[in-house]
Amino acid sequence: MSGQPSVRRTLAGVLGAQLVTSLADNALLIVAIALLEAGAAPDWATPALRVCFYAAYVLLAPLAGPLADRWPKGRLMLLVNLLKLLGAAALACGADPLLVFGAIGLGAAAYAPARYGILPELASGRALVRANAAMEIVTIVSILAGVALGSMMVASGAVKAACIVLAGLYALAAASTLLVGASAPMQPPAPCTGFHAAIRTLLDDRAARFSLGITSVFWACAAVLQFLMIDWARKSLGLPLAGAALLPAVLALGMVGGALAAGNAHAAATRSAVVLRGCALGAAILAMTQVHEVWSAGLLLAAAGVLAGALLVPMNALLQQRGASLMRPGVSVAVQNFLENGLSLGFLAIYGVGIALGASADAAIYALGAATIVLVGLMALGRRDAATA
8 A cells, every 4th residue: 555644644544433433333233222122112123223224325325425526535524423423412312213323324325435435546456455454354343342332331221321422432533534634635526427327337347246246245144144143142042132242243353354364365356256255154144043052153153254354355345446447436335335235225124024024033044044145146157257356
């Protein structure tokens, strides 16, 4: 990566802001689940938290990409963190968790194109892969810390006070973005070709289409798995909410290893290697039904995380490279968010319907693992490129 001080400062600001804001996001999710349970909310309300979040990504995607390309990215990230601060404060004052997460999702929809759109402006080639690895590692570490923090807050019983603490973290994240604004390059207005045209452009490109398919399946799977693991651990392993909420952190810890391996790899990931990792991830999900001890569940989830990290990093870098060559980076990231979160909404809707109909956690695990393998397998049937990155 470039050794220019301004580039290093910009990347440090982006990574620092992402670390703190993602930490607060994940802690706030656990706190919101506890608030819903304290209010005797129906079972479907828990996955609906993420539905509200993802719906904002889908609805605002046509506006979020051009916005990220027209505004200084650091300033946009600053405003988003201030919006999240207001959301955490509203939750402390008794606001509905579903409405708060929907509002936070509105800000996050604009945040992602700014956060990821700046990476191809700072690096290219293998350096871009390493920048993506750094972004994923920071995000994963924040998930680990956020889930642990949220679990401790829930266990302490001081849920309302926790929201005030999280509001303070969003303020810290906003301060970190000040490192980005001064040096982030400005993009001229993107051509008015329309959001649908941008989707077609990326889907018509074979490499971009493949990476979009893989990342969309991954995030849709992760959206359901985050809630499914908690439900499964409480029912099958007998863990309380605070303990069950740590299992997604074990998955995230494995992703750190996978992301590190992908970032340090000397050779690019081939299409066949990516497909193999995706199918292995689906098989690891299926194997959860055969696990009945906490330690073995941890090992399995850590292995699944390694596969996920090694899968996600090269696909993100590939998509950013193709997107930056075909259109403005913010628009390409917005298209990615639209497709990934659209599929996540579909998966969560099916999961929510299954819960409403009384489906067991094991049945949901079988369905999710099988769907992952089938969808990744279908991508393998497409026309093969020599390499995917």
